[in-house]
Amino acid sequence: MAVTLIRNADVVLAWDEAAKTHAYLTGGDVAFEGGALRFVGRGYDGPAEEVIDGAGLMVMPGLVNIHTHPSSEPMNKGLLDEIGSPGLYNSSLYEFMPIFRAGEDAVPDCARVALSELLLSGVTTVADLSVPYDGWLDLLAESGLRAVVAPMFRSARWYTKNGHVVEYEWDEAGGEKAMAEALRLVDRAAQHECGRLSGMVIPAQIDTVSPGLMRESQQEAKARGLPWQIHAAQSVVEFHEITRRHGLTPIGWLDSMGLLNGRAIIGHGIFLDDHPSTRWHTDTDLKRLAETGTSVAHCPTVFARRGITMKNFGRYRRAGVNMGLGTDTYPHNMLDEIRLAAYLARTQATDPRAVTTQELFEAATTGGAKALGREDIGRLAPGCRADFVLVDVTHPLMQPRRDPLRSLVYAASERALRAVYVDGTCAVRDGKVLTMDFAGAAERLNEAQKRVVAEAPGRDWAHRPVEQISPPTFRWS
Numbered sequence: 001m002a003v004t005l006i007r008n009a010d011v012v013l014a015w016d017e018a019a020k021t022h023a024y025l026t027g028g029d030v031a032f033e034g035g036a037l038r039f040v041g042r043g044y045d046g047p048a049e050e051v052i053d054g055a056g057l058m059v060m061p062g063l064v065n066i067h068t069h070p071s072s073e074p075m076n077k078g079l080l081d082e083i084g085s086p087g088l089y090n091s092s093l094y095e096f097m098p099i100f101r102a103g104e105d106a107v108p109d110c111a112r113v114a115l116s117e118l119l120l121s122g123v124t125t126v127a128d129l130s131v132p133y134d135g136w137l138d139l140l141a142e143s144g145l146r147a148v149v150a151p152m153f154r155s156a157r158w159y160t161k162n163g164h165v166v167e168y169e170w171d172e173a174g175g176e177k178a179m180a181e182a183l184r185l186v187d188r189a190a191q192h193e194c195g196r197l198s199g200m201v202i203p204a205q206i207d208t209v210s211p212g213l214m215r216e217s218q219q220e221a222k223a224r225g226l227p228w229q230i231h232a233a234q235s236v237v238e239f240h241e242i243t244r245r246h247g248l249t250p251i252g253w254l255d256s257m258g259l260l261n262g263r264a265i266i267g268h269g270i271f272l273d274d275h276p277s278t279r280w281h282t283d284t285d286l287k288r289l290a291e292t293g294t295s296v297a298h299c300p301t302v303f304a305r306r307g308i309t310m311k312n313f314g315r316y317r318r319a320g321v322n323m324g325l326g327t328d329t330y331p332h333n334m335l336d337e338i339r340l341a342a343y344l345a346r347t348q349a350t351d352p353r354a355v356t357t358q359e360l361f362e363a364a365t366t367g368g369a370k371a372l373g374r375e376d377i378g379r380l381a382p383g384c385r386a387d388f389v390l391v392d393v394t395h396p397l398m399q400p401r402r403d404p405l406r407s408l409v410y411a412a413s414e415r416a417l418r419a420v421y422v423d424g425t426c427a428v429r430d431g432k433v434l435t436m437d438f439a440g441a442a443e444r445l446n447e448a449q450k451r452v453v454a455e456a457p458g459r460d461w462a463h464r465p466v467e468q469i470s471p472p473t474f475r476w477s
Contacts, residue, residue, distance in 0.1 A: 001034040002049040004424070009054030010393050011404055013061060014040050015379040021362060022061070022379070024404075030059050032386035035195075035423035040380050056394040057418065058404050062124025062387035063334045064368030064378045066148075067229070067267050067297035067326025070114035071130040075102040075449055077330050079470050084306040087164030089236035089277070092306065094158055094166045096469065099459035106448035107133045112441035115143040116433045117332035121414045124387035124422045125368070125377050127200055127326070129229070129267075132185055141194035144427035144435035146387060148372060149189040150200035150229065153178035153217075154208040161461050166237050168208065175213050179203070183220055196423055199226050200372075206232040206250050207241050211257060218259055227263055227372050229297070230254075233285075234268035239278040249273045251285040255292065262293035265324070265371050269296040270303065270310045277308075290320035295371035298363070299328035300340045312348035313341050313363075314355035324368035325360070335413045338364055342409075357406055386424035392416050 012028030015021075029044035030037065039046065079100050084090030102110050111130075118126055127148040128140060140147040155175030156168040186199025201221035203209040209217075209230070221228040232250045233239065242250045251272060254260050269289065273280035289296065296316060303309055310316070317323055327337050338360045345355040369378035376384045393401050397412035408416055420428035427435050453466050460469065 003031055003033040003038060003047055004050040004052065005044060005048035006030040006052045006054045006057070006059055006390075007044070009057045009059050011058040012040065012380060013058065013405065015061075015381040015384075017381070021358065022365070028059070029054070030380065030388070032424050035386055035425075037380060037382055037384050037386050040382055056392060058391040058393050058408075059380065060122075060389050060391060060405070061365050061378055061380050062389055062420065062422065063122045063364045064125045064324070064372070065118060065123045065326050065334055065364075066127045066265060066295075066324040066368045066371050067129060067299055067328055068114065068118070068126060068332060069129050069328060070111040070118075070126075070332070071107045071128075071133060071136075072102055072110060073329045073332075074110045074113040074445055075106065075452060076100055078449075079453075079466070080329075081305060081470075083470050085160075085163055087162075088160070088166065090306040090308065091235040091237060093235060094160050094237065095163050095461070098159070099456045099469075100452055102448065102452065104133065106445060106452075108135065108139055109441040109445045109448065111136075111139055112143070112436045112438065113445055114330070114332045115140075115145060116436055116438035116441070117330070118327065118334065119143070119145065119420055119428050119433055119435075120417070120431070121333040121335050122389040122417055122420060123332075123334050124389075124420065125372070127229070127372070129202055132181065137185075137189055137192055137197060140197060141192055142435060144422050144425060146196045146377065146385070146422055148198050148200050148227070149186055150202045151182035151185050152202050152204040153182045154204040155210040155213055156208045158208060159461075163461065166241070170210075172210050172213070175210060179213060179217055179220075186224070186226065199224070200229055201226055202229045204231060205234075205238070206230055206254065207238045214259060215257060218263070221263060225373070227265055228259075229265035229267055230259075231267040232269065233266065233271040236271060236277050239271045243280070249278075249280050249282065249285055251288055252282065255288045260288060260292035260294045263373070264292075265295045265297055267297050267326075268299060268303070268328075269316075270308065272311075275311055286316065286319050286321070289316070293322065295322040295324055295367070297324050297326045297371070298341060299326040299337070300344050301327065301337060302329040304340060304344060305329075309344045309348055312354055313345040314349060314359065317355065317359050317363075322367055322370055323359075323363040324371045325364045333414060334364060335409060338409050339413070357409060361405060361409075387422050389417060389421075390419040392418045
């Protein structure tokens with residue numbers, strides 16, 4: 001196979017095996033072939049059919065996003081930015097998100113928009129938590145991303161008839177059927193010809209999945225060697241529902257069933273027993289997460305919009321919890337998510353030392369990889385997959401560049417990205433996605449949102465016009 005060499009890069013953010021973290025390597029070479037890294041270091045003297053001049057570039061590992069919803073979230077742009085149910089502790093899950101769901105015809109464009117945004121922000125691996133739809137696997141293959149297919153299933157749906165009480169409609173047989181379909185889908189993903197798809201088992205939410213289905217689903221994940229993820233400790237409503245049903249916190253209940261372990265990922269994991277909004281009589285949830293090796297997928301943007309935040313990222317890290325990052329919502333920009341996670345953690349702790357850029361970048365790379373059970377992504381080392389990002393360190397927003405990663409995260413963001421490679425193939429070059437029609441999908445999504453807005457009052461329990469639910473920033477005239 002042909003070898004491609006990036007020669008004499010200004011900086012390579014290379015894996016330091018002794019230190020078990022990344023390190024800045026100046027004047028480095030990166031060689032790859034057949035989708036894998038062959039050499040990372042200085043002075044490569046082997047063959048190379050193609051040579052890329054590394055002058056003015058930083059080569060960094062591709063980002064690993066372990067929690068996102070590409071098939072639905074782009075539709076919510078301009079609608080859910082500033083709203084939450086006041087009678088449901090400002091969550092938008094129960095009253096508003098269900099009324100703005102994309103129709104089947106719009107789902108592929110939702111996904112293409114989200115996946116394009118992810119690529120443009122340096123993501124090379126994504127866990128796609130979606131309700132299954134026709135053509136899903138082929139669309140993920142088309143994107144060029146390394147994708148973890150995570151078809152959600154559940155035993156009940158939630159709804160509200162008044163904006164302050166959440167009710168559940170149970171169909172346990174339907175949940176079993178949905179899980180069987182999801183398992184068939186993840187099995188197909190592993191066999192896809194693109195070679196970049198894998199699977200995850202995901203019972204959707206802790207309050208909508210029966211205990212039996214939860215246990216069974218993790219057994220299926222273990223049998224297949226797959227990660228297992230569930231939304232838990234994601235809202236005050238859910239916390240109270242689980243404590244009402246079981247007399248335990250969401251984290252405590254999962255632990256009582258033996259579902260916290262190194263295979264498990266908790267989507268969000270905000271409302272622990274010591275969170276100020278859900279103070280419980282115990283003080284053990286954080287310790288449980290750490291001692292069982294459970295990972296947490298932290299997605300700050302979607303909660304910050306509603307005045308909600310984890311208490312705090314650095315505290316979880318220091319307790320020994322493996323942390324990963326995700327973009328639960330739009331904009332699907334991992335660099336923005338890293339920056340916001342830093343600012344929120346420091347604000348919540350009232351301490352600029354609460355979390356470091358190193359810790360956050362590790363969460364966005366090796367922490368996410370660990371949660372997915374992989375050691376061959378999220379780092380630049382021989383034998384790992386050739387998933388990496390080329391950053392233009394000469395970009396004005398990168399200056400001064402004493403610490404190029406900080407300049408990228410806190411100033412330049414995706415504007416300084418020159419190219420994104422997944423499995424050795426370029427998927428983004430000079431700010432343009434090469435694998436999908438981003439602009440076309442975005443325009444079609446704009447038209448589809450008009451239809452969703454027209455239909456939303458009929459789905460709302462109070463039949464309110466959208467202008468009342470989500471008033472525009474300024475009056476249209």
